[in-house]
Amino acid sequence: MSQNNNTKFYIASSFRYSKLINDLSDILENLSFVRTYDWTVNEKADSIEKLHEIANEELQGVEQADFLVFIFPSGKGANIEFGIATALKKRIYILDIENEIENFDLTSTFYFLDNVKIFKGSLDDFTNFIIDCETK
Numbered sequence: 001m002s003q004n005n006n007t008k009f010y011i012a013s014s015f016r017y018s019k020l021i022n023d024l025s026d027i028l029e030n031l032s033f034v035r036t037y038d039w040t041v042n043e044k045a046d047s048i049e050k051l052h053e054i055a056n057e058e059l060q061g062v063e064q065a066d067f068l069v070f071i072f073p074s075g076k077g078a079n080i081e082f083g084i085a086t087a088l089k090k091r092i093y094i095l096d097i098e099n100e101i102e103n104f105d106l107t108s109t110f111y112f113l114d115n116v117k118i119f120k121g122s123l124d125d126f127t128n129f130i131i132d133c134e135t136k
Contacts, residue, residue: 007134008034010061012081013071015040020071020097020123027127033134037061059084067091067134072101072111082110092116093133095126 009028011021018040025035037057045051058081062068068085070078072094085092092115099120100106111118117133119126 006034007032007067008036008065009067009069010036010065010081010085011069011071012062012074012078012085013069014074014078017071017074017097024069024123024127028130031131036064062090063088065090067093067130069130070094072096073098073106079108086110086113086115089115091133093126093130094118095123096120 009025011025013021021040022038025038029035037060039054039058039061042054045054058077062081062084065085068081068090070082070092082092092113094101094111094116096118101111101118101120110116117129119129121129
C-alpha cells in the first residue's frame with residue numbers, strides 16, 4: 001500500500017470531535033492524502049431535503065475513500081459510515097480516544113474485523129500509525 005497523492009480518506013465521528021478531526025485531516029492533507037468530504041462544515045440540518053443532501057455527500061465521501069478513520073466513541077451516523085466502509089472492504093483505522101472499545105456495553109463485533117486496526121493513544125501517534133500502515 002504505497003501512499004501517493006491519490007490516497008483518499010474519510011473521517012467518521014461526532015461533531016463533538018470536530019477540532020480533533022480537522023487537526024488530523026490537516027496533518028494527513030499536508031502529507032498529500034486527500035480528504036473526500038468535510039462534513040464538519042455542515043450546519044445542523046433543518047429539513048428532510050437537507051438531510052438527503054448531506055447523506056448523499058457523506059455516502060460519496062465514504063465510497064471515494066481508500067480508507068476510513070473512525071473516532072470512537074461516535075454516534076449513529078458515524079457507525080453507519082463505518083458499516084458502509086466495512087461493506088466496501090475499506091481499510092479502517094479506529095482511534096479509541098476514551099480507551100473503551102473493549103467495553104462490551106459500548107463496542108461492536110464489527111470493530112474487530114480483519115480490515116480494522118484499533119489504536120489507543122495520542123493524535124500524533126495515531127497519525128504516525130496511519131502513515132506507517134498506508135506507506136507499507
